[in-house]
Amino acid sequence: MAAFFKNRFITNEEALLHVSDLSMQRGYAVFDFLRTVNGTPLFIDDHLNRFYASAEAIHLQLRISRDEIISVIRELIKRSGLTEAGIRMMLTGGYSPDSYTPAEPNLIITCNPVKTATAEDFEKGIAVITYPHQRELPHIKSINYLTAVWLQPLLKEKQADDVLYYNASSITEFPRSNIFIITTDNKLITPKLNVLSGVTRKNIVSIAASILPVEERDISTTELMQAAEVFLTSTTKKIMPVISIDQKIIGDGHPGPITRKLYQQFIAWEKNYLVNR
C-alpha cells in the first residue's frame, strides 16, 4: 500500500506521525474518507468539498490545491494496485511545541483495501440501539469518535450492530452514518441539524426527490419508532436497512419497499457516476 505525507509518496509502513502531533496530544484533526470502484474515486468532489470545509471550520489550512489532491489520490490508487480502495485524507493540528496550540498542519493520505456492504448485507439489515449523545462540533468531520468506540462493549452485550445517537430534542445520526425514516404516509425524512453532512445522504436526498416527498428536519424518538421503514447511509454501507431499534422490530423486520427502491436507484446512480468519469 502507498501513502502520501509531507509532499511525497511513502509506503504504508512509513505512515507515521510523531507523538507530539495534536491528533495524539489533543484529538485535534479532521479527515475524510472515500472509496474507489474499479479504480475510480467515487463522489470525489463532494468528499473534497467537505474535507476543505472541515479544515476551515477547525481553523487548519490545507496548503494543497484540489487538483493536486486529486492527482495524489489517482497516483495512490495506481501504486496500490487496488480496484476497490478506501482513501483517507487526514489533516492534523501539527507538531505543537506546547502540546496545545495548533502548528503547521500535517496532511497524510492513505490508500487501503476497503470492505463495503453487499446486496446480501442489505437483505439482512441491521439491529441498532439508541444512546443519548450529541457529537461535538457535529458539522466538522473530526477524528473524535470517543463515545462511539467506548460503546462497542455495550453493542456486543445488546447484540446490536450500531448505535443511533439522540439529544434532548431529536435523533441525530449514527457514529459513522446518517439516518432516514419513511413515514407511514410515505414521506422520506432525515435530520438536518447537529449532524455531519454525509455524501451518501446528499445523494439519497437528490435521488429520492423524484420518488416521494423529502423533508430535512428534526425527528423525535416517538416519530422514529412509528416509522414504516428506517435506513442508514454511509460511504461503505451505502444504504443499510435498520430492522430493529432497541429490540423493537421496524415494519415486518425486512427491508421495506421504498428502502429497496432507493437502494436500487443508488446502485444505478453510482454506476452512472462512474461511466461519466
Next chain:
Amino acid sequence: MAAFFKNRFITNEEALLHVSDLSMQRGYAVFDFLRTVNGTPLFIDDHLNRFYASAEAIHLQLRISRDEIISVIRELIKRSGLTEAGIRMMLTGGYSPDSYTPAEPNLIITCNPVKTATAEDFEKGIAVITYPHQRELPHIKSINYLTAVWLQPLLKEKQADDVLYYNASSITEFPRSNIFIITTDNKLITPKLNVLSGVTRKNIVSIAASILPVEERDISTTELMQAAEVFLTSTTKKIMPVISIDQKIIGDGHPGPITRKLYQQFIAWEKNYLVNR
C-alpha cells in the same frame, strides 16, 4: 529527550505511531501527565491511580505493573538529564485492522521540559470566559480536547487566558484545570460531578479542610459570579487566581487572601511531599 515505547527506551525522535493507531483514526486514547521537581516525580501515586482508572474505564488494558511504570519514569528522568520535566503516559486503542475496533493497546511514555506557573504568574492571575460545553466521558482523561483547541481563536479575540465550561445545570471545569470558588461567607466549593478528578484538586481539598469549610457540589453560574474569590488548579498551573470572568472583575481584581493562603500551603505541601521521598 528519551521516551519509552513497546517495552524499550527510544529517543524522542523515535516516538512515532503509525496512522492506523486508534488515537489518530478515532481519537481513542487516554493519558496522564505529571511533573518532576529536582528530578522527583510529584504525586506519582495519584497520577498512576488515575491513569489505570482511565484505562479501565475506556476498556483498554495496561499490561505493565505500577512498579514497572515507576522504574521507566525514573529511567526517563535520568536519561533526559532534566530536573523539571513533564512526563506524559499515553495508552491508545492500538493498530486497529478495521480502523474502529480497539486492538492491542500502545503505551508510549515521553519526558520533556515543562513550563510551570511562577509566583509572578500567580500575582497576575488570569482572565477567563465561559462557554457552554460538557466534556464527553468527563471522568476519563481522554485525548479529546477538540472544543478546547477549537476555541483558541475566540480566547484570543476576547483577550482571555482560558475558558470555563458550563452545562445546563452548573459550571464544570476548564479544559485542563479544575475550578474552586470561595463564597462571601468563606466556604470553599468545587464541582464534583461531570469533571475530571484533578490531582491538584484532590490535594487542595485535603489542605483546605483545616482552613475553612469545603463543599464538593454543583455551582451555578449565578453563584460563580457572586464568589469572593475564584481560582483554578492544575499540575502545571498549581493554583492560579481567576481575576475576571466574561470581563466581570472578581473581588478587587487581585489574588484574594484565602487563595493566597491556599497557594502558600500548597507550595509547602509540595515541598513536604518531596522531602519525604
